[in-house]
Amino acid sequence: MDTDSRPDAGGGVVAAVDIGGTKIAAALVDEAGTLFARTQRPTPATAGGETVLRTVLDLLDELAASPRWPGVRAVGVGSAGPVDTARGTVSPVNIPGWRDFPLVERISAHLAPARGRVVLAGDGIAIAAAEHRFGAARPYDNALCMVVSTGVGGGLILGGALHTGRTGNAGHIGHITVDLDGEPCPCGSRGCLEQLASGTAIARHALRSGWQPSSQDASAVAVAASARAGDPIALAAYDRAGRALAAGIAATATLVELDAVVIGGGVAQVGELLLGPLRRHLTTYAALPFAADLKIHRAHLGTDAGLVGAAAVAALT
Known part of the structure; x- marks a missing residue:
């Protein structure tokens, strides 16, 4: 995991997760779009849904070791789709173990409420948001x-x-x-x-x-x-x-x-x-x-x- 010894300087950060068919990445991201404590693992795409979830939760646990973690005010999850943002579920075509998988609910249950809401987006929507704001x-x-x-x-x-x-x-x-x-x-x-x-x-x-x-x-x-x-x-x-x-x-x-x-x-x-x-x-x-x-x-x-x-x-x- 990329480390950063500086605590959050104010304004808060977001814990971000990017879920694809090849890799799952996570990082802390500040308001300027700067990444801290970036980490990733291969996606166990052919494994069961709980195994894929475990990979996501392990990455979030790695982020929790960062001194910036106390400043996290929300968790953003971009996932391969289709997704259902209203229900908080994902059904990625390339991850067959996840069909109507309640990802938002499971991440929310794993994290302390102090970390704020969990917001789901399709990976394409996430990239559009990033490139329109910063790119x-x-x-x-x-x-x-x-x-x-x-x-x-x-x-x-x-x-x-x-x-x-x-x-x-x-x-x-x-x-x-x-x-x-x-x-x-x-x-x-x-x-x-x-x-x-x-x-x-x-x-x-x-x-x-x-x-x-x-x-x-x-x-x-x-x-x-x-x-x-x-x-x-x-x-x-x-x-x-x-x-x-x-x-x-x-x-x-x-x-x-x-x-x-x-x-x-x-x-x-x-x-x-x-x-x-x-x-x-x-x-x-x-x-x-x-x-x-x-x-x-x-x-x-x-x-x-x-x-x-x-x-x-x-x-x-």
Whole structure:
């Protein structure tokens, strides 16, 4: 765990948790979006729900060792979705042990009441809150902020404000259909954007197409390394992902007239290897004039956007 010896200087901090299909991270976050006492563990995604919960609670217990912990005034949780913020439950597609899991109730029961309320948000909503408050979406009133990682999620800024929807799932772009005859998705639909553009999907498609990893690593990161070395199969896998993202983004921009799209998450760290094809294919899919001038940005906050955003949502609620 990253440590910090300074006590809270006033104004309070938020304990933030970012739950994804690959890792669960936690940190204390102040009002300026600065992270303290950051810690993380791999997500036991194939384990039972109680095991996943234990990982979350253990991380919070680690944060409690920080001298800043007494200043915590709320807990913000950003989770892969879908979520139900009204009920405080989560059903992440990539964590099958959690279905209508009462996460807010269980975290609240674990923590002392003095730590304040527990506020749940979808991970895409959290990233949108972070990037609009502190990052690449700050100049825009209408933006889609996305996470491209083990899964694909998103959140919307409309009219200068965070748009969450009735259950907190507005902007969940990873589960819109971009391939009518595509593969079944664990969400119950088929041809979802996540099935074509997530890190898992990129690696799966490359392997099916004959890509040969140079080591035992068959992840999207390894595919990216091969693509940079000029491997045509690896390059095609990222081009396919960029094309799928372009189709989903263009559809969203056509519905709500976006000014910009901000893309974060682990897969987005490859930069132009993904964003280059995305921009190129966007010229085809975003054909109407009001959707054709979209600005595409990488998330300024990198892989910490989920933590900063979870804290921001809690602070605003």
